[in-house]
Amino acid sequence: MDYKDYYKILEVDKKASKAEIKKQYKKLARKYHPDVNPGNKEAEEKFKAINEAHEVLSDDTKRQKYNTLGADWQRYQQTGGGTGSFDWGQYAQSGNAGGGRYTYQTNDESSDFSDFFSSIFGDMGRSSRRSSVRSKGQDFSAELTVFLEEAFHGVKKTFTLNDKNLRINIKPGVEDGQKIRLKGNGGPGRNGSEPGDLIITLRVPPDPRFTRQGNDLYVEAQVPVYRAALGGDFYVDTLDGQLKLKIKPETKNGTLLRLKGKGFPVYNQPGPSGDLYVKVVLQLPEALTNKEKELFQQLAQLRNDK
Incomplete structure (x- = not known):
């Protein structure tokens, strides 16, 4: 297990004040944040190291403990890095009043911190981390x-x-x-x-009368066949109420009439709107009277004479 120089990681002097540590932490955290470096594993590890260093150096108790350990670290290395020949009791804590050796667990919140951190601070590190880390609430x-x-x-x-x-x-x-x-x-x-x-x-569920395509609206209008033949006025439904339109004589079935600016408003823009397209659907008369049938027969005869 390697010694971590938290001062070097945060790029601050060992005599740096808490304000200086906080300022430097914010600077480096912004630089190496995962959101700024997506997919960059090196930046991610650097970000974790920065957080770990700040966790220790921003806390007076942990900083004092870390500084004390730093003086003894060379002796620890001289023992071969083995806990059996070095007394961790004065440093490691398991969360119990009597202290004792800490066993590092990877299935809790401390797993983002290194073995070095956990070996020194144990449960104290975990509980402190839970209580000190700030994070935005869930969306x-x-x-x-x-x-x-x-x-x-x-x-x-x-x-x-x-x-x-x-x-x-x-x-x-x-x-x-x-x-x-x-x-x-x-x-x-x-x-x-x-x-x-x-x-x-x-x-926005489908509407039985109108079809929306972007900011344009489409609607069908039933027009009597004689009005389509002779031309004249008819009414069409819009989302602003009925609108009176005029069609030319001999308008064909399926003709599409465009009403500029009568479609859907553009979101968050008070001025422009889409267009309204009116499809003319010819409406044949039903339940004809004898007189109407006679007139249609006369029309048919006239058309056949031409």
């Missing part, structure tokens, strides 16, 4: 249903989480699967650290 996840019309206009939703009423303001233009983060509404932080967040996944 919670939830799903929330928002209907298409609500997503179009925006809506305020109230729901209960862990006996706490939460109110969320959903802006116009949200999409199915979009996530909204409510900061501070997750699990509690550790040792005074910030709580986690609540991440809400919005679910």
Whole structure:
């Protein structure tokens, strides 16, 4: 087992103050943090060593104990590094009042620390670590249903989480699967650290009237066959209510009419909107009267004469 020079790891002088140690620790932790160095095993090990060094040097009791051990480490090495010929009783602790030899365990929270650390501080190191390490609380996840019309206009939703009423303001233009983060509404932080967040996944189910593609909307409009033939006005449903449209004479079945800016609003942008596409579906008359049948027969004859 090799001796660890915590002062060298933190790049501070042995007489460094607690403030200097804290400042240097923050600097190195930012540099070697796993989030900054993804997949870099060397940086990960360096980060662990920095945390271990800070755990010892930032605690007056552990630092004093470590400094005392440092003076005896050469004698320990001279014994061949064997605990049988070196009295660890003055250093190692098992968590009992009487002290004793510490057996290193790898199945608890101390496994991120080295054998060297555990041999010196034992359970004292583990309990201190649990009590001193700050970490952000766990993020919670939830799903929330928002209907298409609500997503179009925006809506305020109230729901209960862990006996706490939460109110969320959903802006116009949200999409199915979009996530909204409510900061501070997750699990509690550790040792005074910030709580986690609540991440809400919005679910916008299909609408029976409208089809959404991005920020464009598609809707079908039933138009009487005679109006499509002669041209004229008809009404179409939109998410803002009915809209009056005019079609040209001899409009064919399946014709797509584009209404610019009448589609879905763009999320978090108050100005632009998508387009509304209206598909003309010709509506044939039903339950014809004798007079209507006669007129259709006359029309058929006229068309055949041409």
